[in-house]
Amino acid sequence: xxxxxxxxxxxxFGKPEGNHLTAVDAISFSVDKGERLGIxxxxxxxxxxxxFSILNLLAKPGFIAGGNIFFKGRDLTKLSEDExxxxxxxxxxxxxxxxxVTLNPVLTIGEQIIEVILAHxxxxxxVARTMAIDALRKVYxxxxxxxxxxxxxxxxxxxxxxxxxxxALVTSPQLIIADEPTTALDVTIQAEIMQLLLHLCEVExxxxxxxxxxxxxxxxxxQQIAVMYAGTIVEMGATESIxxxxxxxxxxxxxxxxxxxxxxxxxxxxxxxxxxxSLAEIPKxxxxxxxxxxxxxxxxxxxPLLEKYNDVLMACFVR
Amino acid sequence: MxxxxxxxxxxxxxxxxxxxxIAFAVKYSFGDPTRDMLGMSASAEARAELRTxxxxxxxxxxxxxxxxxxxxxxxxxxxxxxxxxxxxxxxxRLPATVELVCMATLIIVCVxxxxxxxxxxNPSSLISKTIMLxxxxxxxxxxFLTSMFLIYVFSIQLNLFPSFGRGEPVExxxxxxxxxxxxxxxxxxxxxxxxxxxxxxxxxxRITRSDMKEALTSEYVRYAQAKGLxxxxxxxxHAFRNTLLPLVTIGGVQVGTMVAFTIxxxxxxxxxxxxxxxxxxxxxxxxGLLVAYLLFTSFIFVTINTLVDIIYTFIDPTITIKxx
Amino acid sequence: xxxxxxxxxxxxxxxxxxxxxxxxxxxxxxxxIFLALFAPLLSPHTPYDLSTIDILDSNxxxxxxxxxxxxxxxxxxxxxxxxxxxxxxxxxxxxIIGLGAVxxxxxxxxxxxxxxGYKEGMIGALIMxxxxxxxxxxxxxIAIFSGAIIQASxxxxxxxxxxxxxxIGIIGISEWPQYARTVRAKVLSEKKKEYVEAxxxxxxRPLHIMWKHILPNSLSPVLVICTVQVANAVMSExxxxxxxxxxxxxxxxxxxxxKDGFHYFFSGSWWIITFPSLxxxxxxxxxxxxxxxxxxxxxxxxx
Numbered sequence: 001x002x003x004x005x006x007x008x009x010x011x012x013f014g015k016p017e018g019n020h021l022t023a024v025d026a027i028s029f030s031v032d033k034g035e036r037l038g039i040x041x042x043x044x045x046x047x048x049x050x051x052f053s054i055l056n057l058l059a060k061p062g063f064i065a066g067g068n069i070f071f072k073g074r075d076l077t078k079l080s081e082d083e084x085x086x087x088x089x090x091x092x093x094x095x096x097x098x099x100x101v102t103l104n105p106v107l108t109i110g111e112q113i114i115e116v117i118l119a120h121x122x123x124x125x126x127v128a129r130t131m132a133i134d135a136l137r138k139v140y141x142x143x144x145x146x147x148x149x150x151x152x153x154x155x156x157x158x159x160x161x162x163x164x165x166x167x168a169l170v171t172s173p174q175l176i177i178a179d180e181p182t183t184a185l186d187v188t189i190q191a192e193i194m195q196l197l198l199h200l201c202e203v204e205x206x207x208x209x210x211x212x213x214x215x216x217x218x219x220x221x222x223q224q225i226a227v228m229y230a231g232t233i234v235e236m237g238a239t240e241s242i243x244x245x246x247x248x249x250x251x252x253x254x255x256x257x258x259x260x261x262x263x264x265x266x267x268x269x270x271x272x273x274x275x276x277x278s279l280a281e282i283p284k285x286x287x288x289x290x291x292x293x294x295x296x297x298x299x300x301x302x303x304p305l306l307e308k309y310n311d312v313l314m315a316c317f318v319r
Numbered sequence: 320m321x322x323x324x325x326x327x328x329x330x331x332x333x334x335x336x337x338x339x340x341i342a343f344a345v346k347y348s349f350g351d352p353t354r355d356m357l358g359m360s361a362s363a364e365a366r367a368e369l370r371t372x373x374x375x376x377x378x379x380x381x382x383x384x385x386x387x388x389x390x391x392x393x394x395x396x397x398x399x400x401x402x403x404x405x406x407x408x409x410x411x412r413l414p415a416t417v418e419l420v421c422m423a424t425l426i427i428v429c430v431x432x433x434x435x436x437x438x439x440x441n442p443s444s445l446i447s448k449t450i451m452l453x454x455x456x457x458x459x460x461x462x463f464l465t466s467m468f469l470i471y472v473f474s475i476q477l478n479l480f481p482s483f484g485r486g487e488p489v490e491x492x493x494x495x496x497x498x499x500x501x502x503x504x505x506x507x508x509x510x511x512x513x514x515x516x517x518x519x520x521x522x523x524x525r526i527t528r529s530d531m532k533e534a535l536t537s538e539y540v541r542y543a544q545a546k547g548l549x550x551x552x553x554x555x556x557h558a559f560r561n562t563l564l565p566l567v568t569i570g571g572v573q574v575g576t577m578v579a580f581t582i583x584x585x586x587x588x589x590x591x592x593x594x595x596x597x598x599x600x601x602x603x604x605x606x607g608l609l610v611a612y613l614l615f616t617s618f619i620f621v622t623i624n625t626l627v628d629i630i631y632t633f634i635d636p637t638i639t640i641k642x643x
Numbered sequence: 644x645x646x647x648x649x650x651x652x653x654x655x656x657x658x659x660x661x662x663x664x665x666x667x668x669x670x671x672x673x674x675x676i677f678l679a680l681f682a683p684l685l686s687p688h689t690p691y692d693l694s695t696i697d698i699l700d701s702n703x704x705x706x707x708x709x710x711x712x713x714x715x716x717x718x719x720x721x722x723x724x725x726x727x728x729x730x731x732x733x734x735x736x737x738x739i740i741g742l743g744a745v746x747x748x749x750x751x752x753x754x755x756x757x758x759x760g761y762k763e764g765m766i767g768a769l770i771m772x773x774x775x776x777x778x779x780x781x782x783x784x785i786a787i788f789s790g791a792i793i794q795a796s797x798x799x800x801x802x803x804x805x806x807x808x809x810x811i812g813i814i815g816i817s818e819w820p821q822y823a824r825t826v827r828a829k830v831l832s833e834k835k836k837e838y839v840e841a842x843x844x845x846x847x848r849p850l851h852i853m854w855k856h857i858l859p860n861s862l863s864p865v866l867v868i869c870t871v872q873v874a875n876a877v878m879s880e881x882x883x884x885x886x887x888x889x890x891x892x893x894x895x896x897x898x899x900x901x902k903d904g905f906h907y908f909f910s911g912s913w914w915i916i917t918f919p920s921l922x923x924x925x926x927x928x929x930x931x932x933x934x935x936x937x938x939x940x941x942x943x944x945x946x
Contacts, residue, residue, distance in 0.1 A: 057545055059536075088547030096545070101538040106560050115556075116546045167546065334776050345792050459928040461878050463885050463901070464920050467908065475909070482909075572779065579783035583882055587905070598886055601791045609795055613788060617780070624779050 002030040009067035021279040025231045036208040038218030041228035051177045051211045090120035093168035095178040099160035103152040110148030135166040158189035175207045219243045230287035237312025247314045294318045331625040338617040342610045395611035400603045405611030414496045416592035422512035431520045435527025454521035466514040466587040480510045483589040511588040530562035571627025575620050665936035668929040679735040686728035718914040736896040741877035747815025752822020760830025774820035785817040790888035803891035814879045829861035863941045870934035874927045897923045
């Protein structure tokens with residue numbers, strides 16, 4: 001049994017019974033125990049809300065319009081709010097994008113770590129405090145005892161993201177969902193935080209879903225990659241296969257636009273021309289049709305399905 | 320931090336100096352104390368003598384210094400009607416008003432703020448809509464009409480509460496008269512304090528609601544949800560804790576408004592407090608007492624406003640650091 | 644005709660028509676203003692004319708009561724004055740004072756706000772400090788104190804003769820800081836924009852820039868404050884009159900009528916106080932809910 005298995009998950013915005021727009025369209029993927037999956041795509045592709053939907057934390061008016069999310073065999077979409085609460089922060093933790101706004105500004109760091117332990121573990125306050133100190137130590141926060149009494153604004157962005165990682169780890173979850181964990185940080189700190197996260201996942205044998213737009217980061221951290229475009233997965237497979245030998249024209253474009261691939265002579269970056277269609281105007285056929293360099297007539301009429309191609313899965317007619 | 324407190328206190332002092340100038344101007348340009356003290360029939364010589372005695376022949380600035388000196392020593396002049404120091408009259412009426420304001424504040428804290436939180440959490444429920452309707456009406460109905468309405472319903476029709484007065488307040492500690500020691504006295508204070516709180520109720524419901532709404536949609540609340548915390552903890556510890564700050568500031572500013580409304584409430588309920596005393600002083604043209612009231616309430620306002628600002632820095636962790 | 648047609652189909656009126664509560668309030672408000680404007684023509688009696696008042700008519704209940712009379716639809720007060728006429732005249736006074744006070748507030752607040760925003764530094768700082776101090780006191784208390792001081796120093800007879808302009812002045816002066824703050828903030832943000840810079844570069848005088856360029860851009864928040872302030876001014880006037888610091892009994896506004904009626908309320912003459920109270924509440928509720936609508940219309944993002 002896989003640790004997490006997402007089947008035909010659809011997410012929409014609007015009223016379930018009335019007008020709504022589909023943002024994620026019947027996607028499926030899975031994560032094994034100890035495995036790290038990267039979900040990659042540009043903003044608006046639906047990758048972040050996919051992450052949030054696993055914990056049933058979609059901000060209104062978003063809702064899960066269909067499909068199942070099996071976590072250790074239980075369907076999370078069928079759980080009550082109370083049952084869901086015992087999973088959030090306990091068995092599945094989340095790391096948010098912007099550490100500057102994620103921590104509550106008026107509560108001490110100590111309280112924000114300890115509360116999550118007390119909410120899920122049957123331990124005394126003193127034990128929880130010791131656990132909190134250990135967790136801070138693990139993310140290399142110096143003198144954690146004193147730091148517990150401080151407020152978020154007394155920490156830098158990188159330090160805050162470490163604290164958030166500590167909060168995520170302190171309950172020893174089996175899965176961590178990290179939503180763009182380094183995007184809001186200085187470039188110099190990004191690698192440091194990513195290394196820390198990778199290291200801790202390996203040591204604690206935790207699974208990770210890394211949601212990001214940065215293929216470079218994903219290729220260094222994860223074993224599997226799912227590339228999302230306009231609410232669908234267009235290519236999915238082992239990191240090596242995708243990074244070294246991309247199949248889908250969109251993945252090719254993404255990899256080509258990395259700084260390393262810049263034009264040798266002019267130093268200019270490659271880019272994929274055009275923009276992703278908005279939710280309201282996703283075409284019936286292939287969503288990438290307008291921007292695709294190898295499109296054919298069929299692409300406009302029919303939507304390609306995710307099917308096996310070499311050693312990956314790909315949704316493209318042009319093979 | 321210390322610099323901030325010093326700055327605020329200096330500001331408060333400047334305001335009080337301005338108020339003292341106004342009070343001084345009122346007292347010495349509009350009322351003739353010699354007439355008040357000697358009566359209309361006194362001879363010109365007797366008046367002149369008294370003027371010298373009182374120092375009224377000195378330059379205005381020196382008179383002002385004397386006036387401020389007296390005020391600082393707690394001597395706010397005399398009430399022409401009661402023929403005793405205005406400060407004594409004020410102190411004897413003070414407990415009634417303080418208890419009224421405290422009771423009204425208690426009602427606001429216990430009812431309006433939870434109501435605002437409830438409305439923010441359940442915006443579409445029927446109870447929320449009722450609360451919003453009441454608060455919309457509350458803004459639009461003057462407090463003296465609310466007071467009369469309460470008297471009509473609860474005293475005249477239902478006969479549950481006394482319609483006016485303080486009853487027989489008990490003196491405690493030798494200087495304070497209280498309505499909280501006996502049940503019948505407590506009944507006396509309920510309607511006036513309810514009327515007084517009705518003024519602030521809508522405001523506090525609205526502020527609590529909009530701040531809570533903002534807090535509940537914030538990223539840190541979403542994160543708290545992702546941590547699997549209970550709804551109760553998210554609402555009260557995470558979201559409400561963040562709305563406390565604006566509530567305290569606005570609460571502090573509104574103390575001023577409350578004092579203004581004690582004048583109206585007390586005059587309807589004939590509640591023997593400072594507001595009632597003020598209205599009596601107005602109708603008796605007791606300038607001495609008016610000026611004393613002006614100085615006294617201004618002092619209370621300014622003190623409370625300053626304290627609120629200082630307390631604010633203590634509860635907002637992000638301000639504390641700036642002061643350091 | 645064309646103008647009416649354009650007005651009726653303007654975006655604002657369309658939005659108003661689609662909002663039931665707001666359009667109902669607008670209708671009520673227009674009706675009340677109509678009553679106030681034409682009070683001398685509409686009222687069956689003249690409450691100021693003592694010769695028409697007969698003490699024998701005093702304390703009559705409304706016409707639908709068995710003891711009532713068709714001459715006095717809403718009954719009479721303790722002096723035999725027709726309550727309906729008093730309410731109409733009182734409404735007129737309340738509306739005039741409310742509007743007058745808001746005009747004073749706007750003129751004072753906008754002018755001082757423009758100056759404070761355009762001339763930062765000493766003058767601007769001074770104006771804003773005064774505004775802060777006024778705001779830290781309650782506006783009500785400033786109005787009540789000013790009224791009390793003036794009454795105590797001039798004597799009640801003189802106070803009564805100048806009551807109306809005085810009330811307009813007092814309420815106007817006690818509420819200007821809000822406008823000044825808003826306008827100043829707006830001026831400061833507009834000043835940084837390119838069109839003001841451009842106007843300065845082509846050599847327009849500061850006064851011209853303020854008047855023609857900055858002011859029109861600051862008007863919508865001012866309008867929002869205005870609508871709510873009319874209600875507040877009416878309430879302030881009622882409060883002052885209720886305390887005996889407002890309109891005299893010979894020329895009663897709604898507040899003074901309520902004050903008079905209060906004495907007879909407990910002896911059973913409920914109509915003396917009820918009708919002016921209803922008129923006052925209706926007036927304030929309709930202005931307030933229209934104010935809410937204007938605020939939402941001009942600034943849909945703010946809750």
